[in-house]
Amino acid sequence: xxxxxxxxxxxxxxxxxxxxxxxxxxxxxxxxxxxxxxxxxxxxxxxxxxxxxxxxxxxxxxxxxxxxxxxxxxxxxxxxxxxxxxxxxxxxxxxxxxxxxxxxxxxxxxxxxxxxxxxxxxxxxxxxxxxxxxxxxxxxxxxxxxxxxxxxxxxxxxxxxxxxxxxxxxxxxxxxxxxxxxxxxxxxxxx
Amino acid sequence: xxxxxxxxxxxxxxxxxxxxxxxxxxxxxxxxxxxxxxxxxxxxxxxxxxxxxxxxxxxxxxxxxxxxxxxxxxxxxxxxxxxxxxxxxxxxxxxxxxxxxxxxxxxxxxxxxxxxxxxxxxxxxxxxxxxxxxxxxxxxxxxxxxxxxxxxxxxxxxxxxxxxxxxxxxxxxxxxxxxxxxxxxxxxxxxxxxxxxxxxxxxx
Numbered sequence: 435x436x437x438x439x440x441x442x443x444x445x446x447x448x449x450x451x452x453x454x455x456x457x458x459x460x461x462x463x464x465x466x467x468x469x470x471x472x473x474x475x476x477x478x479x480x481x482x483x484x485x486x487x488x489x490x491x492x493x494x495x496x497x498x499x500x501x502x503x504x505x506x507x508x509x510x511x512x513x514x515x516x517x518x519x520x521x522x523x524x525x526x527x528x529x530x531x532x533x534x535x536x537x538x539x540x541x542x543x544x545x546x547x548x549x550x551x552x553x554x555x556x557x558x559x560x561x562x563x564x565x566x567x568x569x570x571x572x573x574x575x576x577x578x579x580x581x582x583x584x585x586x587x588x589x590x591x592x593x594x595x596x597x598x599x600x601x602x603x604x605x606x607x608x609x610x611x612x613x614x615x616x617x618x619x620x621x622x623x624x625x
Numbered sequence: 626x627x628x629x630x631x632x633x634x635x636x637x638x639x640x641x642x643x644x645x646x647x648x649x650x651x652x653x654x655x656x657x658x659x660x661x662x663x664x665x666x667x668x669x670x671x672x673x674x675x676x677x678x679x680x681x682x683x684x685x686x687x688x689x690x691x692x693x694x695x696x697x698x699x700x701x702x703x704x705x706x707x708x709x710x711x712x713x714x715x716x717x718x719x720x721x722x723x724x725x726x727x728x729x730x731x732x733x734x735x736x737x738x739x740x741x742x743x744x745x746x747x748x749x750x751x752x753x754x755x756x757x758x759x760x761x762x763x764x765x766x767x768x769x770x771x772x773x774x775x776x777x778x779x780x781x782x783x784x785x786x787x788x789x790x791x792x793x794x795x796x797x798x799x800x801x802x803x804x805x806x807x808x809x810x811x812x813x814x815x816x817x818x819x820x821x822x823x824x825x826x827x828x829x
Contacts, residue, residue, distance in 0.1 A: 451799075452799060453651070453655060453799065454650065454651040454654040454655050454799055454802065454803070455651055455729075456651070457647070457650055457651055457654065458647055458648050458649065458650055458651065458734055459734070461647045462734070501709065502705075502706045502709060502710070503706075504728070505702045505705050505728040505731060505732075506699065506702040506703060506705075506706075509695075509698045509699055509702040509732065510699070512698070513695035513698060513699065516691065516694070516695065517691055517692075517695070520691055539691075539694070539738070540738075542694070543694065543698050543732050543734075543737040543738065544732070544734060545651045545729050545732075545733075548728070548729055548732050549651070549725060549729055552725035552728065552729070553725060556724075556725065601811075602814075602818075603811045603812070603814040603815040603818070604807075604810075604811040604814075607647055607807075607810055608807045608808070608810035608811035608814065609807070609811075610807075611647075611803050611804070611806050611807030611810060612803070612804050612807035612808065613807075614803050614807075615800045615801070615802075615803030615804035615807060616800070616804070618799055618800035618803055619795070619798075619800035619804075622798065622799070622800055
């Protein structure tokens with residue numbers, strides 16, 4: 435029962451299905467199942483690590499400049515992580531670097547990662563008990579896990595949504611959007 | 626084989642940002658449920674995208690790709706500051722409703738990832754014209770989505786009660802946004818393929 439509750443909670447907090455964050459990125463990555471899952475995993479890495487760092491920005495930044503300066507600080511955090519992850523990948527060998535760098539390029543700057551950071555920051559501003567590094571880290575991980583779940587949903591139906599049985603005008607992206615809408619409706623009912 | 630030449634007007638019909646490439650769709654799905662929100666998002670998107678892309682076009686191509694991407698993101702984050710400041714003056718109500726989607730517009734994939742492929746290979750003059758049409762394409766879809774969703778979901782037009790008996794409240798929800806955009810995307814594709822086949826026939 436606890437597991438079911440956890441799954442429902444994870445779905446209800448899903449950033450793609452409830453806030454449409456990262457939908458564009460998911461469609462960019464949706465050229466294949468492998469691409470989709472790998473991109474989702476790299477995005478999870480970004481949301482988790484970046485969230486932990488944003489705690490320091492949220493804590494140290496004076497409230498008078500928060501509205502205007504938060505974005506630039508978050509952008510710099512993601513920028514540093516982007517360069518760092520590419521550097522680490524480079525040391526794993528040239529073949530792996532060439533094969534996997536595109537996932538890092540797609541995953542760094544997008545609504546999924548940036549939206550997660552802002553969502554966590556908003557929640558922490560509303561509830562002081564959430565204001566600690568571990569919670570930020572876990573919330574980032576949770577958002578990434580939600581992204582992976584949504585990617586799995588899309589990957590499961592990917593072939594059928596792109597099949598010839600779907601009318602040509604609706605094949606691919608339009609069918610995927612409607613499909614995500616129906617899943618989102620189901621998740622809304624779970625709330 | 627597709628022999629179509631790219632045109633500076635592609636941003637409106639041939640390669641619409643939202644309906645063709647599905648870029649910047651999160652704000653439309655969540656916040657594009659009224660004309661007021663749509664106007665606020667249009668203002669933010671137009672100003673941030675136009676200014677950021679123009680400034681970004683001066684970034685030297687000799688700089689490594691990763692650094693260039695970071696620079697583009699930093700430029701748009703800086704452009705966000707005055708844009709937000711003016712938005713507080715002109716659209717104070719919508720700012721709260723749009724919430725986190727406002728800063729997210731600054732790091733949209735058109736500015737950060739697609740700018741090089743779509744614009745920076747062109748000459749400056751052509752780039753600016755093409756960019757303007759891409760922006761107009763976004764604005765038209767945004768405004769249409771906002772108007773239709775507001776009318777059918779809340780029974781209002783620009784917050785004034787309209788004469789409508791039945792409303793579909795789900796259209797104002799995120800899932801309504803997904804489904805409506807999906808349907809619009811399908812209709813857009815149908816129109817685009819009809820226009821293109823008509824053009825091919827007339828050329829023959």
